[in-house]
Amino acid sequence: MFTTLPRRAGLFCLSLLLVLTTGVFAQDQKATIEGVVTDDAGKPLPFVSVLARNSESKKSYPAISDTLGRFSFANMPVEGAYSFDFSSFGYQKRSVTGYVLKYGVPNTVMVSLAIDESKLSEVVVVGYGTQKR
Numbered sequence: 001m002f003t004t005l006p007r008r009a010g011l012f013c014l015s016l017l018l019v020l021t022t023g024v025f026a027q028d029q030k031a032t033i034e035g036v037v038t039d040d041a042g043k044p045l046p047f048v049s050v051l052a053r054n055s056e057s058k059k060s061y062p063a064i065s066d067t068l069g070r071f072s073f074a075n076m077p078v079e080g081a082y083s084f085d086f087s088s089f090g091y092q093k094r095s096v097t098g099y100v101l102k103y104g105v106p107n108t109v110m111v112s113l114a115i116d117e118s119k120l121s122e123v124v125v126v127g128y129g130t131q132k133r
Helices: 007-027
Strands: 030-039 049-054 060-064 070-077 081-087 094-100 107-113
Touching: 030 049, 030 081, 049 070, 060 070, 081 107, 094 107
Parallel strands: 030 107
Antiparallel strands: 030 070, 049 060, 049 081, 081 094
């Protein structure tokens, strides 16, 4: 049955199949992005809030840095550029914009946060216990 198809029709069908399957795979490409948040001295900052936003889909993805300042986002769509917002108590907020994920290669973001002196102006000392004289 297939031997009766003209050669051009067979090549056309094969080309159409390749184009359609390539489009399906391109829409489903995901990437992982990893990074580290440090202070001005290069020490890792734990528990920093990281929010990734996709400019195309308008979706947001939250994460928190671990005790070594590391954070990661897995299965991120590669379509569109991302912005990353970093915030932590006692430090100035920082944003990284226009980051484009690449499929199949390491994606990393390294960020340093500066101390926000205005938020650290008050110190509260609480003491518990008794003392005999």
